[in-house]
Amino acid sequence: MGKVLMKGNEAIGEAAIRAGCLNYFAYPITPQSEVAEYLARRMPEVGGVFLQGESEVAVGYMIFGAAGCGARVFTTSSSPGISLMSEALSYITCAQCPAVFVNIMRGGPGLGGILPSQGDYFQATKGGGHGDYRLLVMAPASVQEAVEMVMAAFPLAEKYRNPVMILGDGLIGQMMEPVAFPEDLLSEPANKDDWATTGIGNRSGDTPNVVKSLFLDPVQLNNHNLLLKAKYDRMRRDEVRYEAYNMDGDYRVLIVSYGTMSRVCRTAIDSLKEEGLEVAMIRPQTLFPFPEKAIREAAGKEGCRLAVSIEMSMGQMVEDVERSIQGRCPVEWYGKCGGEVPTPEEIVDVVRSMLQK
Amino acid sequence: MQSEVMFAGFGGQGILLSAKILAYTAMEAGYEVVWIPSYGPEMRGGTAYCMVIMGDRPIGSPIVKNPLHLVAMNRPSLEKFAPVVKPGGVVLINSSLIPIRSGRDDVDEIAIPVNEIAIEAGSVRSANIVALAAFVARSGILPVDDLRESVKKEFARKAKLIPLNMDAIDRGVQAAEAG
Structure with missing residues (x-):
């Protein structure tokens, strides 16, 4: 068709x-x-x-x-x-x-x-x-x-x-x-x-x-x-549905992001890959039920130092990300709201600076 | 390879339509494409922007800080977007309404009196099509013949406007080649 x-x-x-x-x-x-x-x-x-x-x-x-x-x-x-x-x-x-x-x-x-x-x-x-x-x-x-x-x-x-x-x-x-x-x-x-x-x-x-x-x-x-x-x-x-991005190999950071924000993250992940930093993403397609197990397992993978919930809000989904990961790695949040949409360049900088902390 | 084209001007200049025709042409040529209008408070001030992103892979971010190309139909648009165009992109300036230039020496700048050309073609309302055709010809982003087909489809229900718009395309292409 x-x-x-x-x-x-x-x-x-x-x-x-x-x-x-x-x-x-x-x-x-x-x-x-x-x-x-x-x-x-x-x-x-x-x-x-x-x-x-x-x-x-x-x-x-x-x-x-x-x-x-x-x-x-x-x-x-x-x-x-x-x-x-x-x-x-x-x-x-x-x-x-x-x-x-x-x-x-x-x-x-x-x-x-x-x-x-x-x-x-x-x-x-x-x-x-x-x-x-x-x-x-x-x-x-x-x-x-x-x-x-x-x-x-x-x-x-x-x-x-x-x-x-x-x-x-x-x-x-x-x-x-x-x-x-x-x-x-x-x-x-x-x-x-x-x-x-x-x-x-x-x-x-x-x-x-x-x-x-x-x-x-x-x-x-x-x-x-x-x-x-x-x-x-x-x-x-x-009914849990999600999409994994760049998760085949090793990665140091796991991003969790959904909707339009996840597309911005995808572009940022491609840029970071060119610079030699591997970042994976889980994009929940269902927010309830939340892909808790997939996120927990992805965060627990050897080499994953950090998980970041990136949202066009002041930190809402991050609570479910933390709940899912159960302490297997540190969890951070980044976001903007009110109609401001973080750019791929911004996500690249944020991920880099979070890793340096 | 991904290209982003920013169309910008006053409300009523057909910005959204010319962007839509480009997006449709890209889709028919087999590209991935997204058309993103400005619908926020800025459009209440009478300006209209619209971005078309096309590429051979699924389009990631619909938010692009630095478009590759710019089609500026009025002065505020040129002043706002000329500084952020990527080096090497086309900056098309509607010199009928814009007395200044981009001030960039690292882009392919072309100034065309779009409104006068549209009036010669028969209606100032075809200015957006003149600009679109000139842009497509100058950038080589898609074949001009594909654009002709898209314009025919877009105006299928107003068929009497097709000859005018075909003429507008020809004149836009000629202006791009002369410029």
Whole structure:
């Protein structure tokens, strides 16, 4: 299949349609408004629905409603908008409804700025909303990978009956790259008659399905949390994805970086290699579940003197890197935020000076 | 081998479009390519920048401090980006709007009255295509014939504009050869 040149935001919209998702609710916010612009035109062409909510809070519950009825549904937003949706995310996760949320991150906190950032790592991987819940979080580093992750996200959300989040940054949304929509990622919505409110007259059996997030009985709520935890443990076992770069030979430094930042690191690693310094990288493609074992083993390799978490934030993923490495080598952090993106030259200098310490 | 081309000018000069046409041409020729617009606060001031990175390996960093080439459509763009162009790159200056030069002796500088040429071709709105064609011809980054095909595809839905833009390409190429 030929490739087309597409902006990340538009490619994300098209990927959702190819994945069989015909329901999109959203509220515009830079730097991802082109998704809504694109789908406002495309959804009617394929018999789908785009409805702009009156706010992100409303959009979150539109997603809950559609997902509870068994429909494939997704939304896109950017950091402050995701904060407003986080209450609904907690409810949706408790009620075990599948849905896909795309966060094209911008600089924060607060209203912040509109340039790329990775400041929502904690929000995506550790909560954001209340209670013991997790999202399956995937982080694309190219427009092509954003397409593949969006297409994979819908069946994964249905497999676990849990929201999946695609965590990109402003550059992933704004840049154009050649993309293809892989045939093997096309999928049909799963049958949800066993739990969703699909209408008792539309299915066999006469037991009403109830979608809810209220469990007043403490024993029942504890059991429900155990059930959710078992799902997250299955994700940790089965869904970890990462990419290793320059890890075939010996290396003195291990970089852990994701998304756009990892591409900058890749260029820096190539430069350092030319200068004779070998640096390896693990790029988590899933942020939850986190590639703990791969990072631990890579950091424990003989000759590896240092691990560095490089992020467009003030040091969030570094906590997971430290947790993974369990003291096998020293762990450092480097990053910038607010729309400032470290350059390859900067990473080269940082890695060199960290080694000299 | 990787080349980075910075297109810069006022909003409305077709900066994003000419960069997109170059990116498309590179993709069709089999290169890896990324098109990165400026969408931040600076574009609210009326300036538009767009970087195209093409290469024969997957593109790493989309953030490039020192582009290889520059197509400057207005004076603020030349002043901002001329100092950071890599030695040996092409610096194309739209002399219709820019009375100064880059001040660099280690780049391939070419000054072309892009707006006047576009008016001769039939519309000042084709200035971005004149500049793009002149740049492609001067740098040899891609075959000019490939560029013609991309422009035809880009304007397929506005076919009446194709002859104008073909003329703009020819005039841009001639200006590059004369310069």
